[in-house]
Amino acid sequence: MLQLLTWGGALDCPSLDPACLAVETYIRLSGLPYQRQLVNNPNASPTGDLPVLIDDRIWVSGYDRVMSQLIKTGNDLDKHLTAQQKALAKGYMSLLQTTMQDCLLFSWYHDAKNYTSNIRPSLAHLIPFPYRYIVPMQMRKRAKARLVPYGVELTEADKNRSVFERAREANRAESVSTLMEGGWHHMFTRVREGYKTLQTKLGDQKFFFGDSPSTLDCVAFGYLSLHYFPKLARDRLRIILEAEFPSLAKYIERMRDLYESSSTLSSPPPTAETKTPVLPSFFNSIAADPWAWFQRVKSERLVNPFASTETGPKKSQAELDFERKRVWSIAAGVFSVVVYVVWNGLVRIEKIEDGDEAYDSGMYDVEEDEEMDEED
Structure with a gap:
């Protein structure tokens, strides 16, 4: 029987990792029985990547290798697609795994208010000691490094628009009219373009390629569910989806219903109290x-x-x-x-106050405040 080692869920999502959720959705829609271990620690993987799939004595890790192994089992969700449709699907999956994922990283890790209020506490709740004090910071640093080519730091235009935004900070959801202004940061322009491309392809269909799900649907649900379901301090991605791309939002909800109704788990998933380490090691024994x-x-x-011992010299x-x-x-x-x-203050409680400085810190790392002040 298949065993899937994956990130657990939080923020109203089945998993906090889009690749893990995409793989698990594929397994469920394929009708394959499996067991799931909520590892919540990439160090449990031989390669440092999740998800990990164990098929008898075969271990594979990472999205691409896991999907290849699943297809080898004879359960190919794309068997009804033509060669042209498969090529199109690769393009849409690339969009989801690059631009759309980067927009999610921007919302989760570059926005300090979202990170300190929602993302870091959720990760700390899932990750075992002592990794919970180290892994979230590492994930944020990797995310911000990945965002460097986009030039996501605040510009003068962004700072001017932030005055308009601050007037509505008391309203957690923010008004739709504010978001309809076109977005005060270019990353929201990018995410709108991505949503539009995906919604246009979906059209009035049940799935992206008709009445049967494909790998693209699994990947789309894995990535877009993290845009849509989490209720963050600044959940602009969710509000943009609801207000401007309702068909795509309904598709995400429909895919979640299908995900939940297609469960092929052979037993209830382990809880945080019952999960066990996958690869016992020297450091894991210390961490436990x-x-x-x-x-x-x-x-x-x-x-x-x-x-001296009796059995040895x-x-x-x-x-x-x-x-x-x-x-x-x-x-x-x-x-x-x-x-x-x-x-280094890895164990601390941060409180973001209302006001100009508090808002600006929402769009760059609070740990870099002193450096930016020195530059000014």
């Missing part, structure tokens, strides 16, 4: 219970480090000294990580 690990090492090595003084230094080096390393986390 660092105090218990240290106490065990201490009792084995430090209480009586010179004791007596160790030399040099070997014993080496083991003692190794234990203390590991302890020092763990302590250094803790100091780094505290010193």
Whole structure:
């Protein structure tokens, strides 16, 4: 039976990772029985990528390799498509995986208000200790690096329009008329163009290529559901979809109903309390219970480090000294990580106040405030 290792859900989405959700949707619509493990940690994957698919003794990770393995099982959702339709589908999937994903990253990670109010808390709730203090920051840095070619930093025109926006900050949903102005940031222009392209292709059809779902539908649901369902502090993507692209919004809701009704899970998904590590490792054993690990090492090595075992040869003084230094080096390393986390403010509570400075910080990293002030 297939086993799928995937990111768990939050913010009213089945999964916080679009590729994981696309793969799981494909499995369900193919009618394949499977089991799901909510890993919520890319380090559990041999390659550092999720999703991971386990098919008997075969392990594959990453969207492309997982999809190739699923097709090898004989369950090809695109078998009814012509060669021309398959080529078109690749183009639309590329749009979803690049531009539309980048617009999502802009909303989730570049907008500090969304990140601090919604995204980081949701990730921290899913990710096990101690990764929850490190992984969200890493994800944000990768997202912002990916957004560099778009030139997403505030321009003078953006700052002028922000005055108009601030007048409506008291209204969480924001008025539709504000959004219909054309967008105060060029990333919203890009996302509108993407929505328009997808809605035009969909037309009045049930799915993108007629009455039967294809891989494109799975990918579209995986990516667009993260635009539509989360209720964020600034959920402009959802409001744009509802106000300007209602057909596409209804399609996303329809796909969610199909996703839920097509469940082929052989057993209920593990909860946060029951999930187990996939690949036991030295660091995972520390992360699971660092105090218990240290106490065990201490009792084995430090209480009586010179004791010999009955089954093995007596160790030399040099070997014993080496083991003692190794234990203390590991302890020092763990302590250094803790100091780094505290010193760099990775464990902190941030509050964004209303006002000019608070709003501007919503569109660039709050950790870069001091650097930008110095430049000014």
